[in-house]
Amino acid sequence: MTVEAQPEEPSPRQAIGRRRRPSVTSIIGVVFVALIVIWLLRNFIADPELFIEISLIGITTGAVYALVALGYTLVYGILQLINFAHGDVFALCGLVAYTISIDVLGLTADTSTLALIGGLLLTLLLVAAFGATVNATIEFLAYRRLRDQPRLTMLITAVGMSFIVSNISLYFYGVGFYSASDLIPSRSAFTIGDISLGWNKLVVVLITIPVLLILTWLVKSTKQGKGMRAVAQDQDAAAMMGINVNRTITFTFLLAGSLAGAAGLLFLLLFNMRYNTGFELGLIAFTAAVLGGIGNLAGATLGGILIGLIQAWNEGLTHWAAGGSWTRSIVFAILIAILVFRPEGLLGERTPEGA
Amino acid sequence: MASEGTAHTGFRDSLRGFWNDTWGRLPPRARSLIPGILLLSLAALYPVYYDSLPTGVPMIQSFPSVSTGVIMIVFIMMAVGLNIVVGYCGLLDLGYVAFYAVGAYTAGWLASGHFQQVKFHLGSAGISGELQGIHINMWVVLVFAGALTALAGILIGLPTLRLRGDYLAIVTLGFGEIVPQFVNNGDDVRPGPGVFDLTAGSFGINPIDSPGFGQSLNESLGLPINFQQSFDRANLFYWSALALLLITIFCSVRLRDSRLGRAWVAIREDETAAAAMGVPLMRTKTWSYAIGAFFGGVAGAYYASFKSGAFPADFYFNISIFLLCMVILGGMGSVWGVVVAGAILTWLNQEGLANIGGWLNRETPLRFEVTEVQFGLYGIIIVLMMLFRPVGLIPESRHKRELEEGGLPSDTLYGERHE
Numbered sequence: 084m085t086v087e088a089q090p091e092e093p094s095p096r097q098a099i100g101r102r103r104r105p106s107v108t109s110i111i112g113v114v115f116v117a118l119i120v121i122w123l124l125r126n127f128i129a130d131p132e133l134f135i136e137i138s139l140i141g142i143t144t145g146a147v148y149a150l151v152a153l154g155y156t157l158v159y160g161i162l163q164l165i166n167f168a169h170g171d172v173f174a175l176c177g178l179v180a181y182t183i184s185i186d187v188l189g190l191t192a193d194t195s196t197l198a199l200i201g202g203l204l205l206t207l208l209l210v211a212a213f214g215a216t217v218n219a220t221i222e223f224l225a226y227r228r229l230r231d232q233p234r235l236t237m238l239i240t241a242v243g244m245s246f247i248v249s250n251i252s253l254y255f256y257g258v259g260f261y262s263a264s265d266l267i268p269s270r271s272a273f274t275i276g277d278i279s280l281g282w283n284k285l286v287v288v289l290i291t292i293p294v295l296l297i298l299t300w301l302v303k304s305t306k307q308g309k310g311m312r313a314v315a316q317d318q319d320a321a322a323m324m325g326i327n328v329n330r331t332i333t334f335t336f337l338l339a340g341s342l343a344g345a346a347g348l349l350f351l352l353l354f355n356m357r358y359n360t361g362f363e364l365g366l367i368a369f370t371a372a373v374l375g376g377i378g379n380l381a382g383a384t385l386g387g388i389l390i391g392l393i394q395a396w397n398e399g400l401t402h403w404a405a406g407g408s409w410t411r412s413i414v415f416a417i418l419i420a421i422l423v424f425r426p427e428g429l430l431g432e433r434t435p436e437g438a
Numbered sequence: 439m440a441s442e443g444t445a446h447t448g449f450r451d452s453l454r455g456f457w458n459d460t461w462g463r464l465p466p467r468a469r470s471l472i473p474g475i476l477l478l479s480l481a482a483l484y485p486v487y488y489d490s491l492p493t494g495v496p497m498i499q500s501f502p503s504v505s506t507g508v509i510m511i512v513f514i515m516m517a518v519g520l521n522i523v524v525g526y527c528g529l530l531d532l533g534y535v536a537f538y539a540v541g542a543y544t545a546g547w548l549a550s551g552h553f554q555q556v557k558f559h560l561g562s563a564g565i566s567g568e569l570q571g572i573h574i575n576m577w578v579v580l581v582f583a584g585a586l587t588a589l590a591g592i593l594i595g596l597p598t599l600r601l602r603g604d605y606l607a608i609v610t611l612g613f614g615e616i617v618p619q620f621v622n623n624g625d626d627v628r629p630g631p632g633v634f635d636l637t638a639g640s641f642g643i644n645p646i647d648s649p650g651f652g653q654s655l656n657e658s659l660g661l662p663i664n665f666q667q668s669f670d671r672a673n674l675f676y677w678s679a680l681a682l683l684l685i686t687i688f689c690s691v692r693l694r695d696s697r698l699g700r701a702w703v704a705i706r707e708d709e710t711a712a713a714a715m716g717v718p719l720m721r722t723k724t725w726s727y728a729i730g731a732f733f734g735g736v737a738g739a740y741y742a743s744f745k746s747g748a749f750p751a752d753f754y755f756n757i758s759i760f761l762l763c764m765v766i767l768g769g770m771g772s773v774w775g776v777v778v779a780g781a782i783l784t785w786l787n788q789e790g791l792a793n794i795g796g797w798l799n800r801e802t803p804l805r806f807e808v809t810e811v812q813f814g815l816y817g818i819i820i821v822l823m824m825l826f827r828p829v830g831l832i833p834e835s836r837h838k839r840e841l842e843e844g845g846l847p848s849d850t851l852y853g854e855r856h857e
Contacts, residue, residue: 163604164604165604165607165608225821225824225825228825229825232828234604235528235530235604236824236828238530238604238607239530239762239766239820239824240820240824240825242532242759242762242817242820243817243818243819243820243821243824244817244821245817246759246813246814246816246817246820247814247817247818247821249813249814250811250813250814250815250817251814253810253811253814254810254811254814362755366611366612366615369608373608408619408622408623409619409623411615411616411619412615412616412619412620412623415612415613415615415616416612416616418609418612419597419598419609419612419613422598422601422605422608422609423597423598423600423601426605
């Protein structure tokens, strides 16, 4: 099979000391980046305030992308699987978060601040647990049985799972849009000069940063995280060292699912969503993960924020911007360009996949 | 063929005797041809005996209409094309809908009144010569559409086919998303002031000319001037679609057994070994892309002509998955499996699910809108097939042979699970 050419799969973390690509591609890359910088400078000079305002929107959206992208990157790092179902788990979580926060807890815009904070934190915990359960169930039901099969089999299964999960959302929530964007007032939390940051955006950042810190701590400093990194490098060797591979992979899926849950809640607080939101957002987040270097946690975060910025600039800036109807094409063009010119991503190490 | 099971009754014995005496003595070539010819005549005569088929059948309620038959054949063509990429060559393509779109829009450009600023007629059948726009004969347009789509396949393939496995899948998916967005936004592709309308945006290009044989062939051979204006429009479209499908299947089977086809299978089974044996990877893969795209383009153009329009809303990701589902269900690489699976799934999509759902709701206490979650059902089909029968319903004979001889490499995509 194509992907199974080598008897043992070198992990993406394994640095392969190869020389850089021939200079033509790097020149094209540099020219491309330079054009973007010129474009941004042009817009910045024309209207600095608008530029910063839009960049802030981009960073907020990017934070949500980053959370979803981390889920892709975690699973890819350990199984080399593009978990297509992840985006749909995210959308399902967002819809469940709506049920919990609005229908069950009865939060409204008039709820007192303290109760609102408590309610949202409770929702966050519940929906993260829900996402973790769903994700681990998918792994248990499908991917686990296919682990020693070629990767294409698992990939096709993931596509099928994506359809199943999005249709579960469709069955329970219908085709309507759900939003909780009026829960948190968008009045400005603080203002610097003429630029203000709304509470709703601040909350997203305030939730994202602790989640990222906890995740980094889990992966870098705990025994379970060390196990994850070992399994990512070599499953057989990790098993020989006494690491429970199955449990480690389940733990990874739990982690990815809870990130999807958190992202679902945040997305619900910022925008409106429905059953198929996860498909497109999942692709954007996957692009973010590839842009940063798949398998690399910092890379996924950086990639998410960059994609968020690019989307906001494209949709918000007034000079030479293609506009919202082209966003998807631009994101995919970036994805294709990255895979062709720099498959290892911005922060990643070169993997045999790309060559 | 000769799997009759153990005979117990006299009737069975006599049947078996007949089977061995008559069937067994036929030359093997005839044995393989007869069922095919029977099936083909059954399919070709379908519009003739369709009217006498019973309605109100339990479960499925009614047999597919001839128009549904046309759509089934078109989707089977696309699935057979996708089978060349996924089944023969082992390249997972999640953006096949892009080729369908290119084919449909080529038909829109070359055989409709879309380009009002020019007037160009070339063998257009049954269309007034006074009409503005480009009107080329639909049969020629089908070839054009195939060629242009193959070119698009090569353009997409060149930068991406170096990637392996799942990265290729995601890039094709990206193209599958970009192309529909492009046609949706393509109503003004001219930068700066002024408008150049390439794709008519979300309205789509319509009406598109229909195939036909023109005045002179009508007079000499009695062939219809123009399908659209003809009395039995659906039947004409059905028969010519069937002819196109036969050509597609013939090409597909012959290609599979050709030098190129064997190179594809070699790449699918083990890319490194294939390269070591001297198979030029890039060229071979690009060929599979181009040829797979060709059939997708022809089918797309034909479908656009049948619907008399190309609309951006038709080209969404689900179609790619729908086609992939046919290939997986039928058995990757198995042409006949893909044909059967394509027929079943397209029928389910067009009529079957709605009929079965209605029947379930009427006859059982179950209240369930099957059509609403049909893509969830396809997802379940994909997952179950991958888990329990990755070779598909009708496995490719090559795989069957491998399984029988036991010489299956431990890590082929299609092998039985080994534990």
